[in-house]
Each structure stands twice: as structure tokens, then as C-alpha cells.
Amino acid sequence: MSAYLRLRAVPAPALRNSPTWLERLFTGTAETVLPPPGLHCEDALDQCRPDQGCIYADASPHGPDVVFGGHPVFRADRHGPPLLVLTAARTRGVAGFLTTADFDELWNTARHTLLPRYGGEPAEPETRRAFAEAHQELTTFYAHTADHGDAVVKWPAEA
Numbered sequence: 838m839s840a841y842l843r844l845r846a847v848p849a850p851a852l853r854n855s856p857t858w859l860e861r862l863f864t865g866t867a868e869t870v871l872p873p874p875g876l877h878c879e880d881a882l883d884q885c886r887p888d889q890g891c892i893y894a895d896a897s898p899h900g901p902d903v904v905f906g907g908h909p910v911f912r913a914d915r916h917g918p919p920l921l922v923l924t925a926a927r928t929r930g931v932a933g934f935l936t937t938a939d940f941d942e943l944w945n946t947a948r949h950t951l952l953p954r955y956g957g958e959p960a961e962p963e964t965r966r967a968f969a970e971a972h973q974e975l976t977t978f979y980a981h982t983a984d985h986g987d988a989v990v991k992w993p994a995e996a
């Protein structure tokens with residue numbers, strides 16, 4: 838099973854707690870959907886392993902927020918998982934955690950849980966590389982988003 842997780846950076850003052858408004862963040866383009874002044878809008882992960890959160894689960898109070906954490910906002914039609922919102926403050930906390938985290942240490946803690954799911958020790962180099970790339974992508978996204986003082990909206994969906 839794959840999980841698609843789209844992350845969008847949203848200026849904190851523009852953020853609304855409306856499922857319809859939040860869903861529109863993920864349709865069209867940044868220029869047509871979001872208010873233009875000073876806005877940047879980016880996706881972090883188009884596809885991730887559902888287990889990416891295992892890397893961060895026990896690492897810090899901000900670890901669980903990295904992938905599937907946030908305040909749930911249930912979709913207007915109530916189908917599918919809720920959208921997740923991280924305030925700018927929580928986004929800064931996640932960014933701080935990720936930028937100081939040692940991936941090797943995170944991997945060593947989670948590898949015994951993850952490797953059996955991805956082919957065992959023979960597949961470790963490939964599996965580790967995939968998780969490390971996703972970690973780097975998430976770190977870059979959160980650091981950039983926190984630098985702008987933005988919040989994060991997540992759209993988790995199973996494919």
C-alpha cells in the first residue's frame with residue numbers, strides 16, 4: 838500500500854478552518870487558489886511509505902507531527918481521512934526537530950521495525966536510501982516553511 842501525502846505551506850494569517858477552503862489548496866495552482874501577496878505554496882511529498890512516521894515516532898515531542906500529525910479538519914463530504922493542520926508554531930517545532938535530527942540515529946532506532954516490511958537486511962541499502970531521501974525532502978520543506986512563518990496543511994490519502 839502506498840500513501841500519498843501532500844503538504845502545503847500557507848501563510849498563517851490566511852489559514853482558515855474550513856474544510857472546503859483547505860481542500861481548494863490542493864486543486865489548481867498556487868496562483869489560482871491562494872491569495873497572491875507574499876504567498877508560497879509547495880508540495881513536499883507526492884508519495885511516501887505509510888511507515889515514514891516510524892522514523893520519527895519516538896524521537897521527540899515534535900516527531901509524530903512530521904508526517905501524519907496535526908489538528909484534524911474533517912472533509913466536507915466526510916469521505917477519506919481528515920485534512921491535518923499544523924500551526925506556524927508547531928511547524929517551527931517540527932522544523933527545529935528535523936534540522937537537528939541525526940538521520941542515522943533515527944534509522945538505527947526504527948530499522949528493526951521497518952526492515953521486515955521492506956525485504957529484510959538484503960534490502961536495507963535501498964530501503965534506508967528511500968527513507969533518507971524522504972527525510973531530507975521533509976526537512977527542506979519544513980525549514981523553508983518555518984523560515985516564512987507559515988502553517989502547514991496536509992492531505993493524507995491512500996492510493
